[in-house]
Amino acid sequence: MMAAAELTHTATDLLDFFPAANGDGLNITWGHALNNKAQFEQALKGDVMMLETDIMVRGYGTSNPTNIPIHAHPPDSDSDLTVKEAIDLFMQVTNKGIKLDFKCIEALEPTLQILQQRKICAPILLNADIVNGPESFSTPVDPTRFIDTCNRYFPSAIMSLGFTTAWDCTPDASYTWEIITNLLYKVHRLPQHVTFPIRAVYLSTSWKRFLCVLGMKPSFSITVWSSPRDNVDMSGVVALRKYGGKDRVYVDLQDETMQQFKKALIDDDESTTHREVPIHWCRDLWFVDDTVPLPDNWVYLSTTGALFLSRNSKHSTSKRVHSKQAYEVVKTGTHPLEISGTLQFIGSSNSQNVSGETEFYVYISGTGESVYSDNTNDIIAMSISNSGKITLQKCTTQVTSTDSSLPESTTYEFTLHNIGVGLKPMVKVSAKCLNSDTVDLESNSSVEVALTEIVVVDISTSPKLSVSFCKVGTTKDLMLEDVVVKC
Template sequence: MAAPRDDWQRLARLMTVPRPLRKHLLCIIPWFLRSRILSLNMDSDIPTLLYFSQVKDDASAIKWAHATNSLEDLEDVLKDNGVHMIEADVMLRGQGTPTQSLIPVMAQYPSTDSESILEEWLDIFLKSEGKGLKLDFQSTDAVEISLQKLKDRKEKLRMPVWLHADVLQGPHGGKPKVDATRFIRTVNRLFPKCTLSLGWTTGRHTDLSQSGYTWEMVLDMYYLVRKWELEPPIVFVARANLIRNSVPQLKWLIDNTRSSVLIWNPPSDTAHGTDLVYIAYKFPPDNSYFDLNSDDLETFLKEYRHFSKEKLQHIVLQRETVMFRPEAWVKMGLHMEEHSILPSTEALVLTKSLVYIVTKSKFKPKSMIQLRGRVQFIDREQKKAVPGETGLSIYVRPTAYVDYERIVGIKVFLGVDGLMKVSGSHLEVKNFEESQRITPSSVNCFRFRVIDTGSEIIFRVNVLHECNTLESTKQEETIHAELKVPLPEDIGFEEHPFILKLEDSNRVAVFDELDTKYSISTL
């Protein structure tokens, strides 16, 4: 650990760098010195864990006061030393009624009015110190006028300020009441120095076993962040009783946007502690917040926050053995396609045919080597599939692959339409091709296995009717379709990698299982 004097010298240098970099670089200062930084000219975009240095970079230790909409509740919470962040809801007086006015008030649907006016609420909040602020916008109409009120007080807002809205439709949710474009544009214009908090609308359902934040939902959020070029601090908000089937999706989103997650639950929901420790197991302590309306859940989380593995369900651990590992692959092709490959420790998303991935290791087919995985093809732009082209190609024993348009080797193709084909790719061998079809499901999800036995290629595919739930990680024993293709004798036995390539860009391919291994059996 650096000496205190060295830390202060580093801090002095940090204060001279541009503000967008400063808020990230400040994290190199030890937590026990960070409170002194608050005496410097910090703004409302200060990282929350930097401001609350006493929690020692553990976001689960941040305590929330939820729906603090009345002035009486606000005054009580301001006196509570156990609360770090105060959340309140904002709409216009008479929101959605014939008497709607231009006065922002503190209220949450189904209410449409309140005696607590935003300006009065903020003035009371600012009389105290040491608390952070989160405003949850309930309507698009309330955003601009409310942020103007906030901007008028910006000199006094020397604490974390989170601005939140549910801007996309989520599990069992309705159409968002806040327009994403207007919300983000207005925040950027009037109050950009904040933690931007974004969420999905959600709803109640009697059976949540099949529910969760799907890949389509998190991809929508990713492309929203990309469109507006949003930078940290960003937080995505997810409902606790919907995260059981959503951890890989949320973790992928967090990894690819350098953001954090906040898990919340209303008092009426039933959530399970084992789902919370699944989040705790996958997310580091410094980017997973919990706003829980349950003493039991908070106690469970506190007990297992750093020892969560022992409470995980067995299918979570089973998934660990086959999930995508970015360190085992390398990107090739047109590297200017920045968003063509989106990797995470939980999944890989391929979006463009101009870029492909290659295993770092090379394999010699003297014994059986296999690549297995699970892929879901997502139609984000409502484009028609091109027969025989829209899908995934897996190249086995490639001898030339610098040119993404001319990969030389054995091509194993899986089409969105269920076409399975093994053929030569730019080989001199003629008439080397076998194919068959399998009926795809409505979700276009497949589990596949490509086995090089040394003398033949075995291509196995199973059609999955859902691939978003934890239960879908279970491996099937029955094989739905299989191709066995003898290899020509003149295809060499030197070491080669595996290559994965999206053959056209009419679909997005999501791989949440992918690994290679040697095997003594084809089973």
């Protein structure tokens, strides 16, 4: 098999290929469901920039399937347009790109073989829904087979990797972190551009999570799409474009929905009250310690927080996120160090019955250096487990600790107070449970834990403190957000 790069160039960035878009993903125009010859030819003659078409094999779902790739969408099993015919027509124009949406894995390799035989100098998006998304129980395309096959033929092609979805007007349905991390596990190693097709109807409840995803890698982008019957709340779409960047968010909406979106953009620009994203985390102040290789253990530093991915890892302790700077403790003790944040434990649907706890740790070190938890420079460790147990301990040979409990939850807020030198040496953690299915949070949501008579740092020898975070346990992933360090 001849290398694809010798024959076909498909890695062209959409915004580079279409200068008329002026670097704005909103200005890329799309033709939808071009699954017959008349529609495809009309789109080739028209103004749309990207041709979007579905692909399956002829006879798919019947008793007589073939290996001939055609343009059709289930439940159809035949079409008057084969992939070979469509690509031959596509080769006659020079000002368009194409998005190939694979509805079955059987159509993938025959299609890529056809593409490989032609010298295409245009963007080609290879699309499939490879994990289950909101309200959907349909079978995704095999993720490993899809990604591996695409990379074997076109290792630089733009991947468009998304979620199966359904919509039943459920008001609080969303792309949860469980759903999103299931996809991130599949794609995090890919070096090429990956765009995530996201259904607009769910963005009002999910846009902040995808803002975080965009901040994880510059090669990630979002393609917002809609179905004709979707009733879209535009607030999430507007916010994602506004804060995610117009060059990172493509908008592929149905015509009527697109007009509603453009009006919502105008209304937002004219509004005197603008939505502000309460992001306290600054990625530039933190780094991931990679001195110890953990091949099945990853930490994403995003623009909004840190995502720890190590579910079912062989290594129980994650890589550690360290502060780049050391925080100086004032001798009078009037400005002690304070650390606060929000953490969410993330578990997939197939790990609900897995036993064992996962814990989040904050470490305070007394030398201004980045060290591991077994180092004597670690002074204080605070942990919160997914069962609600909170522990505060002094990291010395003779360990001093105290603990308490909150209701079992997925999301907690925490604040470490009074870390420094004072007249009454004490370290205190305040924690709050943000959601629970089992208790009344009005009366059971907060707790405080304190260690007294602790001289956190001897300022005569070590006037600075450093901060680090890690996750211990492999039954859950963890998202850390809204981190604020005050000194």
